[in-house]
């Protein structure tokens with residue numbers, strides 16, 4: 001018999017809070033929801049065994065309010081906390097405080113969160129473990145002369161990145177030597193303003209890569225596996241829009257190659273929990289950019305093609321159990337695509353919060369909808385604008401695209417604008433149908449199809 005927790009507090013909201021509760025319930029674990037005063041009517045509160053109001057609408061006062069969340073654990077007797085994604089999920093300080101209160105953080109150690117949170121340390125660490133990285137300064141750039149020397153070595157164009165960054169903030173491209181000084185100074189100023197830390201590093205700028213990430217799992221007993229890749233190249237301003245697994249450009253051999261490098265690295269690192277190693281992929285080569293130490297929004301596409309419940313695995317790992325699969329048991333089958341349905345204008349992406357007057361999710365075989373929405377629910381303006389995720393499975397990519405078209409036509413959401421019409425358009429596009437896209441494709445498409 002595996003050991004789990006009796007009661008878990010979910011320090012999140014929306015679809016991911018509902019998703020985590022579903023896993024808990026199936027494992028016989030009691031659930032505690034936390035919520036702001038703006039979320040009293042939210043689905044995650046209605047479905048929980050217990051709920052605690054942790055503050056006013058603004059996330060800094062509620063979903064990011066560490067003392068209030070610790071108090072909610074103490075009051076309800078929760079033994080563990082699942083942070084979901086965003087909010088406190090990659091906050092090393094939060095993981096440490098939970099530990100100090102003898103509450104289990106369902107995630108990696110605070111040390112591993114810290115290592116991966118600092119992009120220079122992360123790159124150096126994974127590079128030493130055999131993961132291929134983008135050529136560049138191996139460490140911090142001291143001054144302009146240092147930047148010049150490195151740039152000369154790797155060749156232009158180069159990219160200056162903030163060590164405390166991630167998600168694209170504080171990045172500056174220099175196409176040639178005469179743009180270097182300006183890019184270096186601007187990157188430092190932006191990094192200081194955004195993160196209070198002006199440490200920057202330099203990399204060769206890859207001009208037309210895809211964004212491909214590897215899902216990994218490690219347990220507390222030294223076992224580690226990979227669950228293949230996700231192609232997340234279709235994004236706008238660092239917000240993913242549609243993700244697919246497998247990637248249209250990765251074959252079985254390439255997957256095995258990079259997957260084994262990834263799982264061996266995290267095993268050597270002693271990493272436990274779920275994680276994602278992000279790569280740029282260009283000219284058939286992988287280049288590490290960042291590692292995420294949390295569950296990701298797009299985790300369902302991996303769950304579907306590997307028949308693995310990542311949230312149950314996270315909980316099981318945190319309770320000290322072995323991974324439920326060995327690498328040889330991970331069989332990748334078929335194709336899955338996720339569309340993020342946001343309450344936004346489908347061309348400008350301007351948020352459209354408000355009351356959902358009608359809600360009829362698509363259904364049928366191979367269709368999964370992860371959402372916290374219901375008919376009559378009012379989407380508050382304080383948080384991200386995701387209504388839910390439509391995830392479809394097909395025996396191959398063509399089947400999957402056919403099903404996606406059918407489900408987008410079937411899905412009804414009224415009362416707010418949604419991104420559903422964008423997906424309808426994308427599925428008519430030759431490049432999408434053939435899988436011929438990179439990280440810049442969607443922004444170019446939106447510019448030419450206003």
Ligand code: MV4
Pocket residue numbers: 134159166167168169203204205206207211233235238280289290439
């Ligand atoms: C890069 C790059 C090109 N070359 N690094 C953007 C966010 C951050 N996570 C890393 N990012 C990039 N790093 C090198 N050396 C291009 C990007 C990038 C990007 C990466 C993944 C997904 C979408 C992107 C959109 C613009 C730029």
